[in-house]
Amino acid sequence: MQRVRHPIAPLLALGLMAGAGGCAPTLPGADRAPAYLGAEAAVLSDDLVNMVVRMKHPDGPEAVQAYARCAAANYALGxxxxxxxxxxTQLGQERGGIVKADAVYTMSAILPEGIRTIDAEVVVADCAGQGIPTV
Known part of the structure; x- marks a missing residue:
């Protein structure tokens, strides 16, 4: 027995596939994707800045610390x-999976002494490459 295809069958199949996207189940964890919720800077003195950032569902404390570093580096360049x-840096947990980092940095025009120094231009470029916002 030979099967006969109706000429509209391919169009009907395409229409059904296009409409199926709205009915697709949500993948587990999709609602827990990391989100950057903003940064606030407070000048403590001429060369000292306090950066507070918030992230929803970060991949760990390092992600929130990196966000604070990115925001501080951009602030310093500005x-x-x-x-x-x-x-x-102090980390704190808030409701709804939000993690807050409260970080303090000194800013200078020349490379400061110490082992925890940051070249702001290099950090901002790295943040852009990783998709971490600097504002």
Missing amino acids: RGYGFLRHVR
Whole structure:
């Protein structure tokens, strides 16, 4: 027995496939994707900045710390400073899977002493390559 295909069958199949996208099940964990929720800078003195960032569902504390570093580096560049030195970071958990980092950095035009120094231009470029916002 030979099967006869109706000429409209391929169009009907395409229409059904296009409509199926709205009915597709959500993948587990899709609602827990990391999200960057913003950064706030507070100047503590001429060369000291406090950066507070929030992330929803970060992949770990390193992700929130990287977000704070990216925001601080961009902030320093905007103020005419090329370098930072990390002073401290405090992490805190908020409701709904939101993690907050409260970080303090010194800013300087020349490379500061210490082992926790940051070249702001290099960090901002790296952040862009990783898709981490700097604002």
